[in-house]
Amino acid sequence: MNITEKILAKASGKKVVHPEEIVDANVDMIMVHDLTGPLAVEAFKKIGVEKVWDNQKAVVILDHQVPAESVKAAELHKTMRQFAKEQKIRIYDIGRGGICHQVMPEKGHVVPGTVIVGADSHTCTYGAFGAFATGIGSTEAAAVFATGKIWLKVPEAVKVNVTGQFQKYVTPKDLILSIIGKMGVDGATYKSTEFTGPTIKSMCIAGRMTLCNMAVEMGAKNGIIEPDETTRKFLEGRTNRALPNFESLKSDTDAVYERTVEFDASKLEPQIACPSSVDNVKPISEAGNIPIEQAFIGSCTNGRIEDLRLAAQILKGKRVKDNVRTLVIPASQEVYKQALNEGLLEIFTDAGAIVCGSACGPCLGGHIGLLAADEVCVSTSNRNFIGRMGSTKASVYLASPATVAASAVTGKITDPRKLEAKT
Amino acid sequence: MNRKIKGPAVKFGNNIDTDVILPGKYLVLVDPYELAKHALESLDQAFPEKAKKGVIIVGGKNFGCGSSREQAPLALKYAGVKCVLAESFARIFFRNAINIGLPVIECEGISAAVETGDEIAVDVEAGKIDNISKGKSFQVDKLPPFIIEILADGGLIENLRRRLNKK
Numbered sequence: 001m002n003i004t005e006k007i008l009a010k011a012s013g014k015k016v017v018h019p020e021e022i023v024d025a026n027v028d029m030i031m032v033h034d035l036t037g038p039l040a041v042e043a044f045k046k047i048g049v050e051k052v053w054d055n056q057k058a059v060v061i062l063d064h065q066v067p068a069e070s071v072k073a074a075e076l077h078k079t080m081r082q083f084a085k086e087q088k089i090r091i092y093d094i095g096r097g098g099i100c101h102q103v104m105p106e107k108g109h110v111v112p113g114t115v116i117v118g119a120d121s122h123t124c125t126y127g128a129f130g131a132f133a134t135g136i137g138s139t140e141a142a143a144v145f146a147t148g149k150i151w152l153k154v155p156e157a158v159k160v161n162v163t164g165q166f167q168k169y170v171t172p173k174d175l176i177l178s179i180i181g182k183m184g185v186d187g188a189t190y191k192s193t194e195f196t197g198p199t200i201k202s203m204c205i206a207g208r209m210t211l212c213n214m215a216v217e218m219g220a221k222n223g224i225i226e227p228d229e230t231t232r233k234f235l236e237g238r239t240n241r242a243l244p245n246f247e248s249l250k251s252d253t254d255a256v257y258e259r260t261v262e263f264d265a266s267k268l269e270p271q272i273a274c275p276s277s278v279d280n281v282k283p284i285s286e287a288g289n290i291p292i293e294q295a296f297i298g299s300c301t302n303g304r305i306e307d308l309r310l311a312a313q314i315l316k317g318k319r320v321k322d323n324v325r326t327l328v329i330p331a332s333q334e335v336y337k338q339a340l341n342e343g344l345l346e347i348f349t350d351a352g353a354i355v356c357g358s359a360c361g362p363c364l365g366g367h368i369g370l371l372a373a374d375e376v377c378v379s380t381s382n383r384n385f386i387g388r389m390g391s392t393k394a395s396v397y398l399a400s401p402a403t404v405a406a407s408a409v410t411g412k413i414t415d416p417r418k419l420e421a422k423t
Numbered sequence: 424m425n426r427k428i429k430g431p432a433v434k435f436g437n438n439i440d441t442d443v444i445l446p447g448k449y450l451v452l453v454d455p456y457e458l459a460k461h462a463l464e465s466l467d468q469a470f471p472e473k474a475k476k477g478v479i480i481v482g483g484k485n486f487g488c489g490s491s492r493e494q495a496p497l498a499l500k501y502a503g504v505k506c507v508l509a510e511s512f513a514r515i516f517f518r519n520a521i522n523i524g525l526p527v528i529e530c531e532g533i534s535a536a537v538e539t540g541d542e543i544a545v546d547v548e549a550g551k552i553d554n555i556s557k558g559k560s561f562q563v564d565k566l567p568p569f570i571i572e573i574l575a576d577g578g579l580i581e582n583l584r585r586r587l588n589k590k
Contacts, residue, residue, distance in 0.1 A: 022567070035450045039493055042453075046580050048587065065451060072451040121491040121515055137493035137519035139579050146583065151569075185438055186485035190514050219485060219513055277438060364447035364490070383489060385442040392446075392465045 002157050002255035003224055004192040006248070007132040011115045019156040019256075027057065027144050028114035033100050034062045035366075036119035036138045038079045043142035052087050053148035059109055060084045060091040061100040065367050066359045098332025098358030101125040101213065101300035105205075106334055108239030112227035113249050117144060122300050122382065124215045128208035129235065130227030130249050135216060155221045156258040157192040158183075162199035164266030169416040171310070172207035173302055173380065173400035175199075176214045177271040179263060181281025189219030191258065194251065199265045200225055205234045206306040213301045214382055217278040226250055270415055272378075273398035276386045284403065284415045294377040295320070295408035296389075297401050298329030298356075299363045302380035305330075305338045307401040312344040314405035314416055315351040321411030326353035327369050329361040353408070365389040371396075378407045426575070428505045428526065428545045430479045432537045432554075435466065437483035441495040441516060444487065450494055458494050459501035474503035479545065481537045482509035487516025496520040506545050508533050508552060521570055524578035528552065530563045547574065 001009065005017050012023035032040050037060055044052075052058050060080050065073035077094075084091035097103040101122050104110050112130035117123065119141040126133035136150070144150055160179060166172075180187070193215045200208065208225050215223025227246045235243065270284040297303070297311045308330060320326045328348045330336035336358050339345050345355050362369030363381040370390035371377055377389055377396050384396035399407070402416035409419060443465045445458060452458050463470040480486075480499065486509035487495065496519045499507065506526045510533060520527040526547045533552065537543065541556040550565040566574075576582040 036491065036493070038453065043580050047583050070451060072453075076451060076453075119491060121489065123491075135491040135515050137491055137515060137522060139493060139522040140518060143522075143579055143583055146587075185488060186511065186513070189485065189511060219488065221514055364450075365442075366447035366450055370448075383440075383442065385440045385489060387446045387465045388442045 002194060002251040002257065003130065003226055003249050004132055004157060004194065004222060005154060007113055007115060008152060008154055010113070017154045019154050021154045023152055023154060024149050025115050025152050027117055027148055027150055028111070029057050029059065029109055029116040030141060030144050031059045031061060031100055031104055031118040031123065032141050033064055033120055034066065034073070034076050034080055035064045036141065037083070038076045039138035040119055040141040040145065041079055041083045043139045044145045047142060047146045049146040052089065052145040055088045057148070058087070058089045058145065059104065060089055061097050061103055062093055063097065063099050064360045064364065066094045067357070069367050095333065098330070098335065099300045099303060099360055102303065102331035102335065105129060105234070106238065106332055108235070108241070111239055111241045111243065112231060112246065113244040117141070117150060121216045122213050124220065124223045125209050125213040125300060127212040127215065127222050127224035128205060129231050130225060132222055132224065134222050153190070155190055155192040157194050158188050159257040159260040160193055160195050160263065161197040161260055162195065162263045162265055163197050164199060164264040166265050166268065169402040170268050170270055171400040171402060172203060172210045174268055174271040175263065175265055176211045177273050177281050177398065178268055180214060180218050180279050181271065183218045183261070185218060185277055185279045187218040188215065191220055193218070193220040193223045195223065195225050201228065204306060205230060206304040209304070210301055217382060270400060270403045272403065272413060273384055275384050275395040275397065278382070278384060278398065284413070287413050290376065290397065290413040291411060292324055292378050292407055292413060293375040294369065294371060295324055295326040295404050296362055296369060296377060296379040296381065297404050298327065298331065298361050299381035300331065301382045302401050303329055303331030303335065305335050307380065308335070308339050308344050309342070311401040311405040312347040314402060314419065315353070315409065316347050318351055318409050320352045320408040324408050324411050326351070326408040327362060328353050328355045330358050332358050362389050378404050378413055380404050426546065426548045428479065428547065430477045430505050430543060432481045432539055432541045432543050433470070433473065433478045434481045434537055434539045435483065438485045438488055439482050440489035441487055441492050442489055444495040445492065445498045450492060455497045455501040458498040462498040462502040471502050477503050477505050479543045480504050480507045481533055482507060483534045484510045486512050488513035491515045493519045493523065496523055496525050500525045506547070508545070510534055521573055522579040524574055526574055528563060530561050533561060547571070
């Protein structure tokens with residue numbers, strides 16, 4: 001079996017599982033946030049069960065419309081606070097957490113080998129730690145609150161094998177954009193995507209999270225990476241749960257894959273996903289002249305300390321172009337504090353960028369940093385759909401933190417390697 | 424759920440994402456009828472009005488990709504969409520639709536065989552789809568019995584209530 005099959009077999013009390021088989025899996029952890037939680041609470045109350053099945057296995061995180069930008073959002077937050085209090089569930093309120101997918105592993109709620117569901121499509125991020133993690137809807141979340149179980153079809157798996165070292169200013173974001181560009185937005189629909197190979201083994205946790213985070217952008221049920229010493233080092237001191245034997249989570253040598261695709265990171269240049277589809281990917285050398293009005297560095301894809309350091313390296317001692325507004329949003333309070341201590345926030349502020357509080361920000365176009373008609377934004381986030389960040393007539397290009405920072409300086413989409421050559 | 428559904432088709436292309444079905448700025452709305460007023464407005468301002476009479480959406484590949492927001496299928500359902508047929512679905516949307524009692528059926532070749540306005544009949548349980556206007560029929564794999572049961576109960580919550588009360 002491969003790692004995903006091993007986790008699902010264990011969670012459903014079976015020795016072996018096969019693709020297409022439907023299993024009833026025990027859930028180890030569930031997360032809901034402020035935009036999906038209220039519907040889940042409403043549905044949960046209709047079921048007629050008083051208590052969630054296990055209040056130690058549920059987490060509420062307020063991250064989308066925070067701090068509340070409207071009375072409606074404030075009401076949603078109030079609903080979630082009330083629910084968390086009634087059910088004695090851990091809640092990460094404003095100022096105590098940050099973006100759900102950063103907070104979950106940071107605060108020790110992600111353990112390798114477990115089944116985690118979240119009412120957010122980017123829940124697949126936790127596959128970076130060797131967990132089976134997938135996004136669900138609000139009603140499904142309510143059912144999990146009541147029963148602690150979920151039916152899952154065991155997915156076929158695609159193996160993505162990556163070799164080669166990244167060139168300077170080429171990042172895991174460029175890799176995943178390139179993978180999605182080749183696979184297509186439905187290239188892994190219903191499937192598990194397992195990232196393997198020497199490039200992955202030597203990759204930091206932040207990079208692994210960026211890869212698994214965007215597995216859903218090619219339709220995948222989950223993205224996953226075998227846990228190793230890098231995983232252990234990150235989790236140590238964060239979780240009080242016992243870590244499993246990582247050997248038991250390695251895919252067997254005779255594990256079955258629907259197909260294996262190979263990528264060479266050493267040949268990769270910075271990539272951009274052009275409007276309005278995440279698979280509309282081009283190497284930056286083919287981008288042409290694309291002036292921008294907004295640059296956004298943040299989100300559950302690229303708001304980690306490693307991302308901010310990279311952006312700061314480029315922005316240090318420079319100013320962002322006059323007609324460009326640049327938003328920097330650390331993914332969590334922990335990342336914010338670290339960026340503060342390392343002097344990164346000063347670099348951003350001196351460059352003329354605005355640093356906002358840890359939250360999803362402009363990524364989903366519901367809160368701050370929205371775009372007007374005909375405006376262009378280059379963003380480190382994960383989706384560039386029509387209307388995603390505001391006006392349906394605005395355009396969003398997806399790129400790495402290095403590319404976004406370089407573009408903020410020049411006012412047009414720019415290869416970070418070229419900016420450095422010039423200065 | 425009505426196991427036999429009839430209505431005019433409204434056709435859309437490939438990769439209709441949930442941001443297009445219901446933009447993020449409306450996720451603070453809680454009344455499903457309020458959500459319905461904005462269903463698919465990014466592609467067709469008049470869609471909510473057109474859907475009121477009861478329509479069947481025919482989509483291309485990867486319908487409902489993107490965000491896990493259940494508000495997307497809810498907006499469609501309350502706008503008057505009786506069923507969604509597509510070449511393929513994104514998985515979270517597919518589950519969400521079933522969980523709120525909105526029938527969704529994968530049907531290869533449906534896109535090319537239907538034009539907006541065609542009268543469509545769907546037998547959800549039997550997996551049979553007829554384009555009455557064009558005299559074309561499709562037989563697809565039947566949905567598993569437990570999914571038919573969830574749809575017949577009107578959604579997962581009603582299904583769960585019934586099952587838990589039985590115990």
